[in-house]
Amino acid sequence: MEIAWGTYPEELVITRSGQPGAPIVFRGRPRDTSPQGSVRIGAMEGPSKGITVRGAEFVEFENLAVVTNSQTPSVTVDGANQVKFTAVGAFAGLRITNGSRQVTFARGDANGGYGKPGITVDGGSTGTVLTTNTVFTYSQAPASVLVDGSPGTVVVSNTVYGDCTTGIALDGASAGAVVENNLVDTARAQSDRCADTAAATGIAVAPAATAGTVVDYNVVDPRSGGAPYRWADTGYQTRPEFTAGTGQGAHDFVAKIYEPKSLDGPQSVARDSADETAPGMLPVDTTGRAAADDPTVRNTGTGTGYRDRGAVEGRDFGSVFTPAGPVRLLDTRAAVGVPGVQAVPAFGQVDLHVAGTAGIPASGVTAVTMNVTVTDPTQAGHLRVYPHGQERPDTSNLNWTAGRTLANQVTVPVKDGKVSFYNHSGGTVHVLADLAGYYSDKGDLFHSLSPSRLLDTRSAVGVPGVQAVPAFGQVDLQVTGLAGIPASGVTAVTMNVTVTDPTEAGHLRVYPHGIARPDTSSLNWTSGRTVPNLVTVPVKDGKVSFYNHSGGTAHVIADVAGYYSGEGRLTFEPTGPWRAMDTRKDVQSPSSVRPAGTVGAFDTLDVEIYAPNTAAATLNVTVTEPGADGHLIVYPSNELMPAVSNLNFQAGETVANQVVVKVNRNRITIRNASPAPVHIVVDLFGTQNY
Missing domain, CATH: 2.60.120 (Jelly Rolls)
Structure with a gap:
């Protein structure tokens, strides 16, 4: 049954059952992208008891917000079996009671009032699964999540806030529980010390609930001042003490459940560290999004290793770089990347397919870095390189005069697997593009450096003496271990490379040391011109090489801007x-x-x-x-x-x-x-x- 958008103030009591494989489904139609609260059941303005499932079986609810103005929980499961809630907000609490069996509450919100838990499982209910929810309650409640006399309960991947009250409590005969991958914060206002620290325990397991219960892979925030753990009436102030005394929590952390991003500060211990094999784990987080591998954090969890703890997968990160090439992706002079040999016409455009070529993945690429060269332009103009399918921007990447060959490195977002090149001139021009690397969800991280000179053949920087690079000569430059670049682990370096005082026209090739010299160019010059270009090049043996492809000498300068390695924060x-x-x-x-x-x-x-x-x-x-x-x-x-x-x-x-x-x-x-x-x-x- 699909429920149209709106507010339904009446109480909803379900007593009829579905069948195995054919449950009765009450599904709210989402109004927007929010997975919770699209359709409202109950009311704050008048008497309402929200939703009650009494004695029924095989019933499911999706995309609902349930409220009440009484002390009655918004959602009650009373002696019912095989009931499932997905993306349901129980904004005055959830109670599963009276011997209910196999009830699942997933990807939801549960808020308790003063003196009331966000979620209560009691009355001998069994097989309850509470997964990937956000749970909050105020002070004077016995707990945010209270499991009382209900064995076999799974409490997994929830984010639990208890305002100076216990976060997760297993009370009475609640043995055989699993409490994993949860984030628990019992501090006042989520960050301050509580006046009554004894009431602000993170995870509490009563003596009758310890048998067969597993507590692990949780993060308990210590800022409340309360004991992070209480096991069989004994409090534990640290994770090592808890593990030593109980054998539990070997992968737990007592730490802030959230750390703001920083360049050199602590990182969140919840990232990429969950037990993916825990019972009740979902393939998505509370917002419905799949797990995401944060490239700035080492994977320490089970399974894929990159599931986060708590209800929400962190996604506050971008793409990382894979150095590649140099390899030619486009050459309109030789039908590379285009169907035939033809210069780009006046005010014409070339759409270049980059995904799935030259080692670039077929999907998931967010941007490419290329050295783009224009040659044989018949009139002055400029080139715009931009994401395919996007409105043409009022920006430029290369500016030229008639007849001149010049290059510029370009990092451009990729859309539909393509990038576009627009010739903003009244004449034709040939365009070349050489791949330097691409951005995706796998790769290396950038380390920005203050500009510093690595090479200057005019003043014996990076070379043994003052000498221009000879005609068709090569310079091998050590880059690792210098100017803030580490001695090892560097995969690529970004430098501003300048050629000056060239005695004849030519071009410079910058490439990884020790590989076969590529048939690509990084800078193009005419005799006597000083020409710069940014170059991102893979590093081999700690070095990069510069080859002067001209019949005359040229001085070469290189200023570092940063480097890439396997670990970092950016x-x-x-x-x-x-x-x-x-x-x-x-x-x-x-x-x-x-x-x-x-x-x-x-x-x-x-x-x-x-x-x-x-x-x-x-x-x-x-x-x-x-x-x-x-x-x-x-x-x-x-x-x-x-x-x-x-x-x-x-x-x-x-x-x-x-x-x-x-x-x-x-x-x-x-x-x-x-x-x-x-x-x-x-x-x-x-x-x-x-």
């Missing part, structure tokens, strides 16, 4: 792209308004990157209308300006480069290191968040 949230700053226009940020105007000679520009818990940002930074030659330095706000560069330009030209930069206090700073004003445009493509 995950990537692809976004946009959207414009965070354009000095040619008035720009309003959450904290201020910057009026349109250039950034003066040797002046700085602060850009707000407003996202919670952001440690680093992936940006495309463009300089336009510069009055003189110079470069930009992008660095974390409130830090000393480093002696590095991110973007080099000549007077009058428009130049873009990807920048990955550490964020301090939601801001970055950009220094115009030139003797004339410039305009600066900043497009955000994602953030690394903790």
